[in-house]
Amino acid sequence: MSKLKIYGVATNRTMRTIWLAKELGLDYELIETSSRDGSTKTPEYLAVNPNASVPAIQDGDLIIWESLAINHYLVNKHGGALAPKDDAEGGLALQWSFWAAGNVEMTALDILFNRMLLPEDERDAAVADGAEEKLAKPLAVLNGALADRDYLLGDRFTVADLNVAAIMSWVKMGRVDLSAHDNITAWLGRCLSRPAFVEARGG
Numbered sequence: 001m002s003k004l005k006i007y008g009v010a011t012n013r014t015m016r017t018i019w020l021a022k023e024l025g026l027d028y029e030l031i032e033t034s035s036r037d038g039s040t041k042t043p044e045y046l047a048v049n050p051n052a053s054v055p056a057i058q059d060g061d062l063i064i065w066e067s068l069a070i071n072h073y074l075v076n077k078h079g080g081a082l083a084p085k086d087d088a089e090g091g092l093a094l095q096w097s098f099w100a101a102g103n104v105e106m107t108a109l110d111i112l113f114n115r116m117l118l119p120e121d122e123r124d125a126a127v128a129d130g131a132e133e134k135l136a137k138p139l140a141v142l143n144g145a146l147a148d149r150d151y152l153l154g155d156r157f158t159v160a161d162l163n164v165a166a167i168m169s170w171v172k173m174g175r176v177d178l179s180a181h182d183n184i185t186a187w188l189g190r191c192l193s194r195p196a197f198v199e200a201r202g203g
């Protein structure tokens with residue numbers, strides 16, 4: 001069986017899949033692919049992911065794109081402590097992944113772009129501040145969910161934590177004020193201090 005191929009670069013959403021692959025101890029090949037050098041738009045890559053975005057994986061004959069779905073596939077395939085142990089955990093893990101993608105990700109990106117990523121003269125502080133206000137509700141939901149537990153599904157780190165924490169790392173990077181959310185701060189600290197995350201980010 002050929003090695004798992006991960007298309008992307010560690011500085012974008014591909015990091016989520018690299019983080020998981022490292023957590024699972026998978027042997028993989030990172031095929032550097034990025035919109036920055038046009039490699040997401042080659043006919044070869046479009047045959048892998050017609051969205052011209054990363055990450056994508058090829059596992060044998062199977063190709064999957066969408067970072068969070070890739071992570072659910074890999075963890076379900078390889079099992080271990082990060083994998084849901086039954087259907088209930090599987091449902092809850094999906095719930096948290098969809099929740100983070102739908103309620104946090106794009107808002108966090110608005111903040112990140114307008115506070116850090118855009119050239120300074122193109123940043124709009126009002127857009128970033130408005131986005132931060134929009135995050136108040138989902139952050140309260142996440143903080144509440146973590147009130148009586150160390151991790152989203154209970155007492156162990158799972159793919160649900162990995163997917164949500166990867167998105168929440170953008171919130172932290174965007175200097176969103178988390179001072180009213182002690183449970184999130186403690187949980188994010190636990191997740192982002194994991195050696196596999198530190199390694200995936202390049203140390």
Ligand SMILES: N[C@@H](CCC(=O)N[C@@H](CS)C(=O)NCC(=O)O)C(=O)O
Nearest residue numbers: 012013035052053054055066067068
């Ligand atoms: N929902 C997709 C989003 C993929 C995505 O937008 N990836 C970015 C990198 S973080 C990308 O490849 N952008 C290139 C482009 O859209 O041209 C996922 O989670 O995988």
